[in-house]
Amino acid sequence: MVGFGQSYYKKNMVKKNPNPNQENCNVKARTEVQLPDTPVTPVVNPDLTGAFVKVPLVLAETSLQVVVEADIPLDPPASEIKRVLKDVFLTQCKLVPVGPFTEINDSGFFTSEGAKLFVEGYIRKNIEYAPMGCNSALRTMTAKVPFSGFADLTGDLMNLPIFGFGDQRRSQFLEPKHGESPRLDKYFFQNNVIYNEQPFCELISAEFFELDFSPNSYDSRGSHCSNNGSFNKLREKIVTDLTLKVLQVQQIPLTVNGGGAGNGTGGE
Numbered sequence: 468m469v470g471f472g473q474s475y476y477k478k479n480m481v482k483k484n485p486n487p488n489q490e491n492c493n494v495k496a497r498t499e500v501q502l503p504d505t506p507v508t509p510v511v512n513p514d515l516t517g518a519f520v521k522v523p524l525v526l527a528e529t530s531l532q533v534v535v536e537a538d539i540p541l542d543p544p545a546s547e548i549k550r551v552l553k554d555v556f557l558t559q560c561k562l563v564p565v566g567p568f569t570e571i572n573d574s575g576f577f578t579s580e581g582a583k584l585f586v587e588g589y590i591r592k593n594i595e596y597a598p599m600g601c602n603s604a605l606r607t608m609t610a611k612v613p614f615s616g617f618a619d620l621t622g623d624l625m626n627l628p629i630f631g632f633g634d635q636r637r638s639q640f641l642e643p644k645h646g647e648s649p650r651l652d653k654y655f656f657q658n659n660v661i662y663n664e665q666p667f668c669e670l671i672s673a674e675f676f677e678l679d680f681s682p683n684s685y686d687s688r689g690s691h692c693s694n695n696g697s698f699n700k701l702r703e704k705i706v707t708d709l710t711l712k713v714l715q716v717q718q719i720p721l722t723v724n725g726g727g728a729g730n731g732t733g734g735e
Contacts, residue, residue, distance in 0.1 A: 560668030581621035631661030
């Protein structure tokens with residue numbers, strides 16, 4: 468057997484801390500040095516008299532009230548609810564124009580004075596509760612409560628959305644020998660496609676009002692209903708006020724001083 472020298476043990480053997488109660492908590496760090504900075508004058512085009520920008524334009528800022536009821540199972544059963552944290556996630560927010568439509572300078576683009584907003588999402592709840600027992604550890608339960616609905620934004624639009632409509636045409640021909648019969652194998656097609664900027668939503672805030680209670684409390688030891696026992700289901704009646712913005716990317720003219728001009732109804 469090959470022996471190991473003293474140098475090997477010094478390099479590879481783990482040294483024991485002579486005082487295990489004193490731990491070295493120092494970490495590597497460095498102090499940053501301030502770098503000199505000098506303001507730079509931006510280069511601006513001197514001929515920005517008729518400039519345009521393409522930016523998200525706020526169409527509406529509205530508050531929607533969502534009312535839902537849900538039953539959330541708890542496993543293991545709970546004896547007391549400690550805390551409930553909530554957040555809102557939007558999975559769909561679509562604006563559908565319903566008119567009346569007004570064409571913008573014979574451009575093929577139209578503004579809509581009426582619109583319906585379809586909203587879909589869920590409330591994510593994190594429930595912290597105590598199970599039965601004197602020394603039970605706290606448990607958590609995460610639940611997603613879905614909701615969906617729509618809102619009528621007619622009359623509440625700050626700026627009008629812009630939509631372009633395509634056109635499809637078809638020409639048919641007569642039989643050359645029999646002028647009283649149309650040909651079913653010969654057509655001429657013409658179509659025009661306009662691609663629109665999709666309106667989108669931005670979630671601003673959410674305010675929750677809810678009532679949580681157990682619909683069927685029971686005593687796990689006696690297997691009968693009891694107000695002093697645990698419960699395995701939590702019924703929630705939730706009222707949520709959602710505040711959100713509806714936006715659409717539009718082309719907006721600028722004035723000479725850099726301020727916005729118009730009401731956001733410029734064509735694409």
